[in-house]
Amino acid sequence: MGVNILSKERILIVDDEKEIRDLIDIYLKGEGYETLKVENGEEALNILEENDIDLIILDIMMPKVNGIEACLKIREQREMPIIMLSAKSEDIDKILGLNTGADDYLTKPFNPLELVARVKSQLRRYKKFNNIVTKAEIGEIKENILEIDEISINMETHEVFKDGIEIKLTPTEFDILTLLGENRGKVFSIENIYNSVWKQEFMQSDNTVMVHIRKVREKIEDDPRKPKYIKTVWGVGYKIDR
Template identity: 45%
Template sequence: MPIRTILIIEDEVEIAELVSIHLRNEGFQTLLAYDGTSGLERFRQHPVDLVILDIMMPNMNGHEVLTQIRQIDQTPVIFLSAKQSDFDKISGLVIGADDYMTKPFNPLELVARVNAQLRRAFQWTGQSKPFESNLIRLQNVILDADQRKVLVNEQPVNLTPKEFDIFWLLAGSPNQVFSTEKIFERVWKEDYFDGANTVMVHIRTLRKKISDTNKTKRLIETVWGVGYKVYA
């Protein structure tokens, strides 16, 4: 198995080095940066498999860094932040983060989440193919699981990893209703506690991105009190 490289972008040196030590003890290679600008530069210069990203940093904050990363590719990103409100967590996930941990945190839990994100990411890149077909066509939309791309009217649409996973889940079983609980458990791979708002926000931004705004005839339909489905 190849050695995975983790980029840690964290302005608190002690935290960055602590995370690095735990990851290297687990067999990972690490790269460190102590502000957003240098972190983005390291990301562009070195192939990495996952990014651990602080939000409040000098020069360029984590949200800005993540926005730049998502313009390049879909490398998994875990936010690390002292902000603990649900709004901050949902905001981070909506703009493209794959996970969100609050400070103070257990380094062993962070390592476990890194491993979970890497397993999920490399399932999608061909090491494991969970679907018989890697291409779905629905109305004017094409979903490509190999490249994790979506085309609407033959034009590419930039989705976050979670938005793509939700869309692929729904599109893979057209006309089947998925509850918010089932969507959360299948996409986030976590037990469902209060993920309804998270799912709802992701569905809302997904609809906007694919121009699914006709409320009388939507591709992604809300089944009130139950969940969501995609029309074939």
């Protein structure tokens, strides 16, 4: 592991297993990240009140406040990337259906190098998002609007509106919507979307894309069960053709 002396991001590690916390801590510090470690969701929420955190690694099964509850609470006020950890793949299917707002998921046991890769990917996306917002606020760039019927997407500020009402999307959800919106009529397979948005090698057993598509639909569609915008092309993938 090479030390990246330019990396100053601070990562919060939340897991009730000390061995897991320490393992993740070693690998992240090896990449130059600053870390904070706590053992449950309650402590994580307290840490967030007093510290600037760039990314959270959040275990699902914990005492006091579990990962699901903590994630929902965090998303009420904050948009930093959240990577959730689960002891069982079955848990992930269950958790993802709750629209917690997490950006990525890993099942235990996991390869620490895989976790580091996902951390880097999420931080790159989040940093890009924040830089664009900052520039827009000081008027350094002009608006670039993508229109999809009633939906208006500001590519510069990462704001999304439907009928004039703002829709809050995570950076990952925004990337999926704009990928499909900028390529209207083109069908993207799950693998295409994963490679384009996460920029990692796709695993056939990974249902992350489908879950994120579901979350985007829940936010932009009048009836997610009968989507108007993001259409499923059975056996192929997804598209926006409006």
